[in-house]
Amino acid sequence: MKNICGFVSTWFDWCLYVLALIAGFIVVFVTFAMSCDVVARYLLRSPIAWVFNVSQHLLAYLVFFSAAWVLREGGHVKIDLIEARLTQRRRDFLRLITSSFSMIACAVLFWSGANAVLLSFRWGTIFPGPPPVHEYLILGVIPLGSFLLIVQFGRDCWKYIDQLRKRN
Numbered sequence: 001m002k003n004i005c006g007f008v009s010t011w012f013d014w015c016l017y018v019l020a021l022i023a024g025f026i027v028v029f030v031t032f033a034m035s036c037d038v039v040a041r042y043l044l045r046s047p048i049a050w051v052f053n054v055s056q057h058l059l060a061y062l063v064f065f066s067a068a069w070v071l072r073e074g075g076h077v078k079i080d081l082i083e084a085r086l087t088q089r090r091r092d093f094l095r096l097i098t099s100s101f102s103m104i105a106c107a108v109l110f111w112s113g114a115n116a117v118l119l120s121f122r123w124g125t126i127f128p129g130p131p132p133v134h135e136y137l138i139l140g141v142i143p144l145g146s147f148l149l150i151v152q153f154g155r156d157c158w159k160y161i162d163q164l165r166k167r168n
Contacts, residue, residue, distance in 0.1 A: 020069035026062045049130040064145025068152040096160035103153035113142030
């Protein structure tokens with residue numbers, strides 16, 4: 001059983017890494033595209049029509065592709081001011097509580113996002129503008145990223161439970 005859990009954990013970490021790498025490429029692409037648009041707008045007096053809309057859509061992918069990786073790396077905002085005054089056991093308990101509530105919030109986001117994707121797919125809604133894009137293609141990243149966050153918050157909860165058991 002430990003081998004299976006280890007394999008799944010390693011596979012999940014690899015997925016987070018690949019999605020974070022894709023998010024990094026999105027940052028580079030959006031930066032380059034926006035820079036080209038600025039040059040085209042002010043020097044050539046002809047902006048690139050699709051850059052603004054595509055950049056907006058890619059920012060959603062950037063956030064949801066990288067959020068779980070950032071969480072795993074400990075890069076999210078922490079309550080250092082409060083945590084610094086707590087014992088290690090209470091700090092682990094606080095982190096367990098916040099991770100549990102965050103997991104519930106991400107589950108709500110997952111459910112809402114999945115419903116929005118299904119409705120958008122059923123209705124065939126399209127984001128207007130150059131280029132027109134089916135709405136579900138943009139919204140689809142919300143349930144995916146939320147699911148990854150649920151799993152990562154769950155892993156964190158398990159880690160804090162294990163640490164609390166060891167401190168007894």
